[in-house]
Amino acid sequence: MLDVHGLQQRSALLQAVRSFFRERGCLEVDTPIRLPVLLPEVNILPFASDGWFLQPSPELCMKRLLARGCTDIFQICHCFRREERGRLHQPEFTMLEWYRTGWDYTDLMQECEELVNVLAAAVPDLPGVPPGPAIRRGGCLVDLAPPWERLTVAEAFRRYAGVEARDTLAAGDFDEVLVTLVEPHLGCERPVFLSDYPVELGSLARKSAADPGVAERFELYIAGIEIANGFSELVDPAEQRHRFSGEITAIRARGDTAAMPERFLADLERLEPTAGIALGLDRLCMLLLGRATLSDALPFSCEEL
Amino acid sequence: MYTASDLRKGLKIQIDGEPYIVTEFDFSKPGKGQALYRTKMRNMITGVQFTQTYRSNDKFDRPNLEERTMQFLYAQDNEYHFMDTSSFEQIFLTREQLGDNLSFLIDNMEVQVLFFGDRPIDITIPTFVNLEVTVADPWAKGDTSGSDTKPVTVQTGFTLQVPPFVEVGDRIQIDTRTGSYITRVKE
Numbered sequence: 335m336l337d338v339h340g341l342q343q344r345s346a347l348l349q350a351v352r353s354f355f356r357e358r359g360c361l362e363v364d365t366p367i368r369l370p371v372l373l374p375e376v377n378i379l380p381f382a383s384d385g386w387f388l389q390p391s392p393e394l395c396m397k398r399l400l401a402r403g404c405t406d407i408f409q410i411c412h413c414f415r416r417e418e419r420g421r422l423h424q425p426e427f428t429m430l431e432w433y434r435t436g437w438d439y440t441d442l443m444q445e446c447e448e449l450v451n452v453l454a455a456a457v458p459d460l461p462g463v464p465p466g467p468a469i470r471r472g473g474c475l476v477d478l479a480p481p482w483e484r485l486t487v488a489e490a491f492r493r494y495a496g497v498e499a500r501d502t503l504a505a506g507d508f509d510e511v512l513v514t515l516v517e518p519h520l521g522c523e524r525p526v527f528l529s530d531y532p533v534e535l536g537s538l539a540r541k542s543a544a545d546p547g548v549a550e551r552f553e554l555y556i557a558g559i560e561i562a563n564g565f566s567e568l569v570d571p572a573e574q575r576h577r578f579s580g581e582i583t584a585i586r587a588r589g590d591t592a593a594m595p596e597r598f599l600a601d602l603e604r605l606e607p608t609a610g611i612a613l614g615l616d617r618l619c620m621l622l623l624g625r626a627t628l629s630d631a632l633p634f635s636c637e638e639l
Numbered sequence: 640m641y642t643a644s645d646l647r648k649g650l651k652i653q654i655d656g657e658p659y660i661v662t663e664f665d666f667s668k669p670g671k672g673q674a675l676y677r678t679k680m681r682n683m684i685t686g687v688q689f690t691q692t693y694r695s696n697d698k699f700d701r702p703n704l705e706e707r708t709m710q711f712l713y714a715q716d717n718e719y720h721f722m723d724t725s726s727f728e729q730i731f732l733t734r735e736q737l738g739d740n741l742s743f744l745i746d747n748m749e750v751q752v753l754f755f756g757d758r759p760i761d762i763t764i765p766t767f768v769n770l771e772v773t774v775a776d777p778w779a780k781g782d783t784s785g786s787d788t789k790p791v792t793v794q795t796g797f798t799l800q801v802p803p804f805v806e807v808g809d810r811i812q813i814d815t816r817t818g819s820y821i822t823r824v825k826e
Contacts, residue, residue, distance in 0.1 A: 377673050417644045417674060417695065420666025509672040510692055517669070535671050553670050563670040 350456035360406040365395030374581040379416035388414035401601035408432035437609040447480040462624030471557040483526040520555035539565035564611030643693040658683040658702035742797040
C-alpha cells in the first residue's frame with residue numbers, strides 16, 4: 335500500500351510513460367479487458383467472468399488494432415492472472431504494453447533502455463534511484479547507463495548453471511534452473527536482456543532466422559527481477575495456429591477449456607513485421623520507489639482489499 | 640487436501656505421515672514459465688528443516704493437529720507433566736520438546752498443548768506471564784551514574800534486563816515472545 339507521497343510519485347511515473355510514448359508518435363489505446371476468447375498459453379491461468387475472461391494480457395486486442403492499420407501503439411492497463419501471488423506477483427497488476435511496426439526485438443531492447451532512463455530521471459528524489467543514473471535494491475547498485483548487457487539464454491545457462499538450456503528443457507526443469515541458479519545473477523551491476531529463448535517458450539514469437547531452435551524473444555532483468563518480456567512478433571497465421579494447437583492440447587489435458595482465437599488469426603494475416611513488449615509497471619515502480627515488495631508499490635494489494 | 644497454491648508462511652501440512660510448518664515461502668513464475676512454489680519447512684516433531692520447490696499440481700494432506708488447554712503440574716527428571724483441565728487426562732512432554740518455553744513455565748500455568756493425532760508435540764505459553772524476581776542487585780536510590788537497566792533472574796532461572804527499581808520478591812510481567820520486561824505487577 336502506498337502513502338500519499340508514494341501515490342504522487344507513482345502518478346508522476348505514469349504521466350512520464352505517457353509523455354515518453356506520445357513524444358515518439360505512439361498512439362495510446364484502451365482495449366476491452368473482458369474477452370470471450372484468449373490467446374491460449376498453458377502457463378497462464380485466466381479468471382472467468384460470466385462466461386468470458388478477464389484479460390491476462392492486452393496482446394490479443396492490441397495486435398488486432400495493428401491489423402487494422404495502427405502502427406505504433408501503447409497501453410497501460412490492468413491484467414489478471416489466477417494463482418499468482420507472492421513478493422513479486424499479484425493476481426491483478428498493471429501492464430505497460432507497446433508495439434512498434436517494422437521493428438524487431440533488438441530495436442525494442444534499445445527503446446527499453448531509453449524508457450527506463452527517462453523514468454528514473456523524470457521524478458525527483460525517487461527513493462530507489464541514487465544519482466548515477468542507477469537503481470539501488472538490496473545489495474545491488476544497478477548502473478542504468480546504456481548499453482545494457484545482452485546475454486542469450488544458452489550463454490546464461492552455461493555461465494551460471496553449467497548446463498545446456500536445451501537439456502534442462504528436455505528434462506523438464508528449465509524453469510527451476512532459471513529461477514534458482516540463473517535469475518539471481520541477472521542485472522545486478524547493470525540491467526540485462528536475456529534473449530533467444532527456446533522456441534517452445536515463445537508461442538507468439540518469431541523463430542530466429544539464424545537459429546530455428548530459438549525464438550526472437552527477450553526478458554529484461556534488473557536486480558534479479560524480471561521486468562519486461564518482448565519479442566519479434568510471429569505474424570504467420572498458419573505457424574501461429576499450429577503453435578496454439580499445442581497450447582490448447584496442454585490446457586485441455588489440465589482439464590480447462592480453451593478455444594482457437596479465430597478472429598485474431600484472421601487479423602494476423604494483415605500484420606506487418608512488428609515487435610511488441612509487455613512491461614510490468616508495478617515492478618518497475620517498486621524498483622524506482624525503492625519498495626521491497628510489489629504490494630508496497632500499489633494503491634492496494636489484493637491482501638488489503 | 641491442500642494444493643501448492645495454498646502454501647504460505649505458517650501453513651501446516653503433512654508429508655510422509657509427519658506434520659510440517661512452512662517457515663519460508665516464495666512464489667516464482669518466470670515469464671511464460673510454470674508457477675514454482677519455493678518452500679522451506681520445519682518438521683514439527685523433529686525440528687529438522689528442509690527446502691523444496693513444488694509445482695501447481697502438487698498436493699498435501701492436512702495434518703491432524705489439535706490444541707487443548709492444559710495445566711502444568713510438575714516436572715520429574717526429563718518429563719514435564721500436564722493435565723487436561725476438562726477431562727483430567729495427563730500427558731507429558733520432554734525437556735527437548737519444550738525448548739525455550741521452559742524459561743517461562745511455572746507450576747499451575749495454563750498452556751495450549753498441540754497434539755498430532757494423540758501425540759503431544761509442542762506447547763504454546765501465554766504471551767504475557769508474571770514471574771517473581773529471585774536474584775537482583777539492590778536499588779541504590781539516588782544513584783544517577785548507573786545505566787538505565789540491570790540484569791535480574793526470575794523464578795524459572797531466566798535472566799533479563801529490567802529498570803533499576805525492580806527488587807527481589809517483585810513480580811514482573813514478561814513478553815514471552817521476546818523475553819523482555821513489560822512492567823512491575825502489584826498484587
